[in-house]
Amino acid sequence: MSFRGVKPLRIVAMILAGGRVGELSVLTLRRPKSALPFAGYYRIIDFPLSNLMRAGIQNVGILSQYRPASLIDHVGVGEHWDFAGLGRGAKILPPFRGADASDWYRGNADAVYQNLNYVRDHDADLVLVLSGDHIYSMDYREMIERHLERGADLTIAVKRMDRDERFGYAVLDQDGRVLDYEEKPSHPKSDLASLTIYLFDARALTDALTVLRAEGGVEFGRHVIPAMVSARRVFGWEFDGYWAYTRTVESYYQAHQDLLSGRIDVDRWGVRSNLVDAGIAGQPPLRIGSGAKIENSFISSACVVEGAVEESVISPGVIIERGAIVRGSVILGRGRIAAGARVERAIVDKAVVIGEGAAVGGAAAEGGLTLIGKEARVEAGARIPAGAVVQPEEIAQSARGDTA
């Protein structure tokens, strides 16, 4: 009997975390969407990072080019997701200038192409490409096992969705092989949408990106996948769990509603975060004052609640004074809602002060979601109507009527 030298399978992950989308308005002026705070203690990127941790994938490169400071602070060396130590690591991979005219990332596939040395350096067999702005709990091991069983070059996680033009759609045969793929078609031929979670054979990825680079392709959805479907073994792997992405202010708000209704279960999902960055380390517990009234909400440590909180999600360090009412809102931390102020259907970024007796937002019938940018101040008694946007560091006076 003879034994060949079998090498334990090596998998690296690359998280596409760079993007800023206009639809997120003031929330992403100063941070990439993957660094958006979520559910009190977390940032969105905690979801893929925690999925990776639970799958035992120990090397992750995070591709970021838009204002990555908060992402860098949050991820650190990855110790909170067990990525720190010999042979492991979470590494931010910013754009760089190399010997052969490297440049800004021109698309998600181009970003991975420019970091193929990360794949080579880790001698990876498989490369899992993820997005940093998805909220979900997925067992990547299942996807990996199916990928290996099928001898796939690429496996795409897909999910049944309403056919709308936001996604790429795949047509699968009965073995799960992708017969046809179209990115953001106006008339989808299937209801299986790509979740932009890709598992590549490392060699196939390297080959495909090298060819594509020569042809000027820069996007997975528009260029890489269509090219691979015709020439390579590309499969779909159907995921039927909860999945959301924070592409717009509305979807970000909706995800918080899903948190309150229990569809997102950060405890059962085993989501971890950087609690130092979240502002919890060294801070006292939540204090609930005698006049407080709290219903169906997530309220973090280091908050003080003396007013009323309903159907809301509050990050650490927020003070809600006596007589203040926070309803159907998301408050992102270190802020103060002064006595008698009222906040309804609003997303309030970090370190915002809502002055005494001020009124921010309103019921759905009155207009859209109200956004208050980071470090803004709403003056005492001011009225910020439903659907309005207050810019970061703005001092908002009374009677603002203009809306976003």
Added chain:
Amino acid sequence: MSGPITHREELRAGERLARDLRHSLALILAGGVGSRLNVLVRQRAKPAVPFGGIYRLIDFTLSNLINSGLERVGILTQYLPYSLTDHIGDGRHWGLVGRTREVRILPPHQGASGSDWYLGTADAIYRNLGYIHRHDPEFVLLLSGDHVYHMDYAPMIDAHVRAGADVTIAVRRVPMEQASDFGTVHVDRDSYIVGFEEKPAVPTSNLISMGIYVFSARVLVERLMRWTSTGAAPDFGHHIFPRMLSGGDRMFAYEWSGYWEDVGTLRAYFDSHMDLVRAEKT
């Protein structure tokens, strides 16, 4: 297996091996007195004996483990463990800290049955069955903490699985006149063990056990419960392996020929240092 292995088969085998490594637990026997090392072991356990300037002997085994992708380690101590305990710390220097990784010092302890000092290698493992149970591994790798060598344990575990073995013993050839210092094995043409003798006065084989064993955990636990719990079989070489063999267990020999030195004597300890400074040693 015939024909060239395809890329697809290679990846699947790699995934299985990675899974087997995740489901393995390593136990290092670090309790020996090593009295032949004389003054070097008056105040420290043999695995804590300094080596090569900045190392201690156990560094070789710990480094082999992390380099092989094995991340859960128990170290069984008994004799003068202080410098060893200080040296290991929480294991961070070998990357052995984290959610799924650990290195744990396992000192002798008194249990419900009036536990006592370890009576031998098998007895030491028997008395730490609780630790094995807690980790619930598929495979248990038993190692010595005082060997100088550089070995990848992953292919040995892979060989164990492919051979369908109950236990796999790492073996090597030595000059016949040295064989009586070790456990000697006879193997058939497929490398299954057909004879085992611990330190025979007149050896009939120069294929010796390196004291590195891979056990299927279920088998290890069952055999120790059956034989060692009664006090009748405290040692692997003297008691467990002969009984396994006569009982029909599948015992596989994994032959390995890299540099390996059990620095059990002052002479061997000195020679190993000279090997360090000489070039061209494998």
